[in-house]
Amino acid sequence: MNLVPPNGRRPTMKDVAAMAGVSLSTVSRVVNGSPPVAPELAVKVERAVEMLGYRHNHTAGTLRRANGLSGSLGLIIEDVSNPFFSAVHRGIEEVARTRSVVTFAGSSDEDAEREHALIEAVLARRVDGLIVVPTAADHTYLLRDVANGLGLVFVDRPAQSIDADSVLSDNRGGAQRAVEHLLAHGHRRIAFVGPPPTLYTARERLAGYRAALAPAGLSELVRHAVEPADAYGAVLGLLDSDHAPTALFTSQNLITIEALRALHGRGRQHEIAHVGFDDIVLASAIDPAVTVIAQDPVGLGRAAAELLFSRLDGFVGPSRRVELPTPLVVRGSGELRPPG
Amino acid sequence: MNLVPPNGRRPTMKDVAAMAGVSLSTVSRVVNGSPPVAPELAVKVERAVEMLGYRHNHTAGTLRRANGLSGSLGLIIEDVSNPFFSAVHRGIEEVARTRSVVTFAGSSDEDAEREHALIEAVLARRVDGLIVVPTAADHTYLLRDVANGLGLVFVDRPAQSIDADSVLSDNRGGAQRAVEHLLAHGHRRIAFVGPPPTLYTARERLAGYRAALAPAGLSELVRHAVEPADAYGAVLGLLDSDHAPTALFTSQNLITIEALRALHGRGRQHEIAHVGFDDIVLASAIDPAVTVIAQDPVGLGRAAAELLFSRLDGFVGPSRRVELPTPLVVRGSGELRPPG
DNA sequence: CTGTTAGCGCTTTCAG
DNA sequence: CTGAAAGCGCTAACAG
Numbered sequence: 001m002n003l004v005p006p007n008g009r010r011p012t013m014k015d016v017a018a019m020a021g022v023s024l025s026t027v028s029r030v031v032n033g034s035p036p037v038a039p040e041l042a043v044k045v046e047r048a049v050e051m052l053g054y055r056h057n058h059t060a061g062t063l064r065r066a067n068g069l070s071g072s073l074g075l076i077i078e079d080v081s082n083p084f085f086s087a088v089h090r091g092i093e094e095v096a097r098t099r100s101v102v103t104f105a106g107s108s109d110e111d112a113e114r115e116h117a118l119i120e121a122v123l124a125r126r127v128d129g130l131i132v133v134p135t136a137a138d139h140t141y142l143l144r145d146v147a148n149g150l151g152l153v154f155v156d157r158p159a160q161s162i163d164a165d166s167v168l169s170d171n172r173g174g175a176q177r178a179v180e181h182l183l184a185h186g187h188r189r190i191a192f193v194g195p196p197p198t199l200y201t202a203r204e205r206l207a208g209y210r211a212a213l214a215p216a217g218l219s220e221l222v223r224h225a226v227e228p229a230d231a232y233g234a235v236l237g238l239l240d241s242d243h244a245p246t247a248l249f250t251s252q253n254l255i256t257i258e259a260l261r262a263l264h265g266r267g268r269q270h271e272i273a274h275v276g277f278d279d280i281v282l283a284s285a286i287d288p289a290v291t292v293i294a295q296d297p298v299g300l301g302r303a304a305a306e307l308l309f310s311r312l313d314g315f316v317g318p319s320r321r322v323e324l325p326t327p328l329v330v331r332g333s334g335e336l337r338p339p340g
Numbered sequence: 341m342n343l344v345p346p347n348g349r350r351p352t353m354k355d356v357a358a359m360a361g362v363s364l365s366t367v368s369r370v371v372n373g374s375p376p377v378a379p380e381l382a383v384k385v386e387r388a389v390e391m392l393g394y395r396h397n398h399t400a401g402t403l404r405r406a407n408g409l410s411g412s413l414g415l416i417i418e419d420v421s422n423p424f425f426s427a428v429h430r431g432i433e434e435v436a437r438t439r440s441v442v443t444f445a446g447s448s449d450e451d452a453e454r455e456h457a458l459i460e461a462v463l464a465r466r467v468d469g470l471i472v473v474p475t476a477a478d479h480t481y482l483l484r485d486v487a488n489g490l491g492l493v494f495v496d497r498p499a500q501s502i503d504a505d506s507v508l509s510d511n512r513g514g515a516q517r518a519v520e521h522l523l524a525h526g527h528r529r530i531a532f533v534g535p536p537p538t539l540y541t542a543r544e545r546l547a548g549y550r551a552a553l554a555p556a557g558l559s560e561l562v563r564h565a566v567e568p569a570d571a572y573g574a575v576l577g578l579l580d581s582d583h584a585p586t587a588l589f590t591s592q593n594l595i596t597i598e599a600l601r602a603l604h605g606r607g608r609q610h611e612i613a614h615v616g617f618d619d620i621v622l623a624s625a626i627d628p629a630v631t632v633i634a635q636d637p638v639g640l641g642r643a644a645a646e647l648l649f650s651r652l653d654g655f656v657g658p659s660r661r662v663e664l665p666t667p668l669v670v671r672g673s674g675e676l677r678p679p680g
Numbered sequence: 681c682t683g684t685t686a687g688c689g690c691t692t693t694c695a696g
Numbered sequence: 697c698t699g700a701a702a703g704c705g706c707t708a709a710c711a712g
Contacts, residue, residue: 090421
């Protein structure tokens with residue numbers, strides 16, 4: 001059964017053809033399941049394939065194939081091990097799988113150079129498309145590739161320099177809804193704790209916070225955390241200040257977690273209302289359960305892949321922008337009322 | 341700057357050679373940075389590359405290159421969006437990056453057929469190596485590929501059917517240490533809640549639990565949760581039983597989370613001691629903070645990649661098995677003493 | 681130091 | 697329905 005061929009050479013179609021006593025083209029036809037081919041020949045070929053342990057070299061085929069597709073795509077995210085982005089990956093995989101397309105995945109670590117190196121690396125492996133969570137400000141160098149047929153979709157944040165398909169969450173709307181929810185529960189001093197507005201998503205969420213406060217005529221109370229860990233101190237500082245807030249809006253995953261540590265550390269979790277942006281594991285296990293604005297990262301990935309494949313399928317319209325809703329998930333912490 | 345070539349054809353080395361007025365081989369030498377090449381010619385080539393927006397086709401080179409390496413590898417894990425496995429992915433990426441190797445990543449979803457399809461897909465794209473969290477019982481079909489130079493490493497669980505390099509956590513030792521820790525704090529009735537022992541890791545952890553109880557002459561109290569969600573009910577059942585345990589060992593990530601929900605839901609988190617296998621986010625935010633046995637998934641990935649590349653670098657010794665330590669992280673929940 | 685040539689493994693006309 | 701032959705984009709001898 002498992003005869004290892006004498007030499008260390010992988011068997012090729014030529015070897016299969018020789019063993020089966022047919023021509024190269026017949027092997028190709030059988031391997032690619034493209035009739036017409038006589039059943040008896042097909043059987044002979046299949047037997048030879050089995051015997052030799054022949055493995056199709058899809059990349060060699062790509063070189064010659066009419067459409068030139070490699071059946072692969074590149075995914076560049078901030079970090080493959082960040083649960084948010086790995087969920088995006090998962091969504092992409094779900095639709096790529098239906099087309100037998102495999103995915104190169106890599107982390108940019110929010111570093112433009114690294115992003116660029118990764119993109120070049122996967123492009124050199126001739127991926128059919130690219131899905132990118134953009135970090136770099138300039139992506140014009142991809143324009144030529146797109147003109148030459150590369151599929152390109154940006155996800156989570158829009159590209160700044162070029163016009164391309166993109167899939168985003170409703171960041172601003174979600175943040176606004178979170179703050180309006182706190183307002184509706186009687187809060188007048190609502191603090192914002194989040195990363196500085198360098199990234200698109202951070203800017204949008206801050207804008208949402210402001211959009212909610214403005215019509216109420218309330219003044220803002222903003223604390224920026226450069227590193228997520230900074231949020232811990234920021235929240236403690238807010239709790240200790242003269243004019244302490246009665247409610248907290250934390251604009252991101254890791255910052256919400258730090259805020260929880262601070263709140264619980266001080267035993268104030270039942271007094272200070274809190275809504276976080278991004279759902280977190282254990283949000284419903286702790287007391288009070290954490291009210292959040294939920295994103296749908298898997299949906300983000302799915303939508304990005306759909307857009308990408310529609311291009312590869314020949315869609316040539318103008319660039320599209322899909323925005324996914326960010327519903328409020330009520331669990332308890334966001335429904336605490338201010339004292340008095 | 342960004343002249344898109346008139347036709348939709350990607351420029352090739354031939355185009356570059358023609359524009360630069362040199363031969364194909366000279367272009368190849370410049371592109372691959374393999375001297376000797378006259379500086380003036382190099383400049384001409386580089387200019388032409390720039391003008392045309394030439395992009396190297398690394399896969400075409402693979403076909404002809406002496407070593408035949410594609411500079412890519414395949415990673416098959418249970419789920420790309422599971423934080424544990426995506427951390428493994430991250431570890432692999434860290435070492436692959438130093439060699440400019442990119443990674444195909446896909447999810448087997450604990451399904452042997454899917455695993456097989458994925459492996460075939462990446463093999464057809466001629467990856468240099470494969471890192472697999474095995475689900476299928478049989479991997480003998482990979483033997484021939486390994487004989488033909490494929491690097492192969494199993495991670496998190498050993499392969500059952502073939503002899504290959506593998507990287508594991510010390511599952512049994514970690515579980516044993518967890519239970520011994522609870523014994524040392526005076527507990528005599530310690531329950532085990534975990535998945536049924538179908539998977540290697542589950543079996544090992546259960547064995548560790550038993551290995552700790554046996555010398556103490558204590559009887560076991562085991563509850564299996566087929567789905568993580570089942571652990572919630574299982575823990576409630578234990579709490580309500582006549583001979584309720586005073587301590588809990590939960591043998592996995594998601595099960596620990598469900599147990600926490602149950603414990604906190606009943607307000608028993610300060611009475612029942614609890615140690616979980618696998619670290620979890622927010623473990624230190626809740627009260628009491630959760631004592632765990634920590635794995636090092638990033639280290640698992642790094643080690644797997646090191647083993648893989650050592651093979652590609654020509655190492656030909658017998659198969660190696662690396663086992664990573666699983667330290668106890670003391671935080672509070674595991675140090676509660678039994679009543680009385 | 682540079683160019684010519686053969687050919688990697690495959691798909692695709694094009695004849696038979 | 698099957699085979700022969702050309703050639704995808706590239707690298708590696710080998711001459712010059």
